[in-house]
Amino acid sequence: MDNLLYSVESIRAIEHAAAAALGEGVLMQRAGQAAARFALDLLGEHRKLPVLLVAGPGNNGGDALETAANLREAGVEALVLYLPGEAAPSAETARALARAQASGVRFIDALPDHAQLGLVVDGLFGIGLARQLQGRHAELALRLDTFGCPVLALDVPSGLDADTGAVVGVNDDRVAVSATHTITFIGDKPGLHTCDGRDHAGIVRVDDLGIERHHFVAPDARLNAVDMFASDLALARRPQNTHKGSFGDVVIVGGAHGMAGAPVLAARAALLAGAGRVFVAALDPGLAYDSVHPELMFRDAVSFDFSGRTVVAGPGMGDAPAARRLLFKVIDSDSPLVLDADALNQLAGDADLQGKLAQRKAPTVLTPHPLEAARLLGVTSAVVQADRVEAARELAGRFDATIVLKGSGTVIAENEANGVAINTTGNPGLATAGTGDVLSGVCGALLTQGWSAGTAALGAVWMHGAAADALVEQGIGPIGLTAGELPGAIRSILNRLVREATVR
Ligand SMILES: NC(=O)C1=CN([C@@H]2O[C@H](COP(=O)(O)OP(=O)(O)OC[C@H]3O[C@@H](n4cnc5c(N)ncnc54)[C@H](OP(=O)(O)O)[C@@H]3O)[C@@H](O)[C@H]2O)[C@@H](O)CC1
Numbered sequence: 001m002d003n004l005l006y007s008v009e010s011i012r013a014i015e016h017a018a019a020a021a022l023g024e025g026v027l028m029q030r031a032g033q034a035a036a037r038f039a040l041d042l043l044g045e046h047r048k049l050p051v052l053l054v055a056g057p058g059n060n061g062g063d064a065l066e067t068a069a070n071l072r073e074a075g076v077e078a079l080v081l082y083l084p085g086e087a088a089p090s091a092e093t094a095r096a097l098a099r100a101q102a103s104g105v106r107f108i109d110a111l112p113d114h115a116q117l118g119l120v121v122d123g124l125f126g127i128g129l130a131r132q133l134q135g136r137h138a139e140l141a142l143r144l145d146t147f148g149c150p151v152l153a154l155d156v157p158s159g160l161d162a163d164t165g166a167v168v169g170v171n172d173d174r175v176a177v178s179a180t181h182t183i184t185f186i187g188d189k190p191g192l193h194t195c196d197g198r199d200h201a202g203i204v205r206v207d208d209l210g211i212e213r214h215h216f217v218a219p220d221a222r223l224n225a226v227d228m229f230a231s232d233l234a235l236a237r238r239p240q241n242t243h244k245g246s247f248g249d250v251v252i253v254g255g256a257h258g259m260a261g262a263p264v265l266a267a268r269a270a271l272l273a274g275a276g277r278v279f280v281a282a283l284d285p286g287l288a289y290d291s292v293h294p295e296l297m298f299r300d301a302v303s304f305d306f307s308g309r310t311v312v313a314g315p316g317m318g319d320a321p322a323a324r325r326l327l328f329k330v331i332d333s334d335s336p337l338v339l340d341a342d343a344l345n346q347l348a349g350d351a352d353l354q355g356k357l358a359q360r361k362a363p364t365v366l367t368p369h370p371l372e373a374a375r376l377l378g379v380t381s382a383v384v385q386a387d388r389v390e391a392a393r394e395l396a397g398r399f400d401a402t403i404v405l406k407g408s409g410t411v412i413a414e415n416e417a418n419g420v421a422i423n424t425t426g427n428p429g430l431a432t433a434g435t436g437d438v439l440s441g442v443c444g445a446l447l448t449q450g451w452s453a454g455t456a457a458l459g460a461v462w463m464h465g466a467a468a469d470a471l472v473e474q475g476i477g478p479i480g481l482t483a484g485e486l487p488g489a490i491r492s493i494l495n496r497l498v499r500e501a502t503v504r
């Protein structure tokens, strides 16, 4: 499986086991070879242009020195800015330095001005990053992407936390290298795919340095991929002899006065993601009809019978006492349940609701954005963003539910062996009003068609992001993409995936 993610602690354990078997320095040599191969790919026809490599004091710097020597031996001009630390380098980095010096690499003292470069390689810091970049390191990190050429980060873009994807530090001056590509060693890392990671890592390539599988420990998380929900996709193929009652009901609970848009978006998404019948149980009795989708049925929320139906509560729900009573009723029911938006805010301030939620036996999915997650955890959104994976895990444990922590690199956490996944689809076009309502509707539709809470969350998040990617490819976004355009694109993707899953 190539979608496994490892924490720094796990990478260190694997490295330790492999180094004991292979001997000192072998992994660094392999890292230098893999990085040089990738660098040559990225240079393409521009091999005559010099490559700038920045090498820091630790073994990440050693990787850069090995890479420089390999590039030089391949006939590429290599300029190395080496910044040793106060302590002596490790034995393998010292050997890499000697090798680079002997290979004809040119060592420089400062970044060249106005140089035309073919590639910049960032080997300042990797998984040994211990604190915020400052002084010369910070200046360098900010300048590496100003040469108008690709930037290849070795292992991790310097300044980024490989576990959390947060740029390391506490104040607004925090910096990290912005790479176009990252070659990461031994195994992939969560921080390259969530929070600031996607912006700083660019395209990620994994090189396992030829380490045998028995040296690997269990992964700490996974990247979300179609394989992870393929079992339910295969079951979603529709037999001929069916009717609308075969595909379940979804009821969207929300729509307080003046907030009709949110439940309608969620309902349309549920309809186009295949729910047999979709209701809007609205708090505002004036909400009666959707002219785009007259298939949607509007009902009064207070008198609605939720039994046997999948409930999506929260879109446009508001915080009135009637909303709270409804929420209590649906949480207390045995219906599969998605909680979003206002439902999450109500939940955050209400110990009774939280207690009921933790006792639920039916499938339950919570879809908070970072601020909603922060309210649920009683912390700030900065704390959530500082470690999104941990925040999602904590929520999954606390509420015994599947958690979808939205944002760049959405984190899906289950309170079971399936653990944590980080989503790879989606783009900034999704940062617009209503996209969360669409996601909750899709999630409800998959639940009501019999998907488990985990696979519904994984599938809904993946397709929601893939729909945004498909729309951007057509020129519809990221600027100006609207939530209302997503359900149609999600429908196409779901049908394609079901077709492909049943052909396999
Ligand atoms: N693991 C593996 O399997 C393999 C690892 N490999 C490679 O090694 C990398 C890990 O190497 P590493 O452990 O030497 O750490 P690295 O990232 O070079 O930095 C540590 C140095 O930086 C310093 N320092 C830290 N933060 C700082 C800051 N903000 N500002 C200033 N200084 C700071 C710190 O010093 P100190 O904190 O003591 O001052 C120390 O000197 C890994 O990412 C991969 O590229 C490959 O060769 C193949 C196999």
Ligand SMILES: [K+]
Binding pocket: 060, 122, 123, 124, 125, 126, 153, 154, 155, 156, 157, 158
């Ligand atoms: K680096």
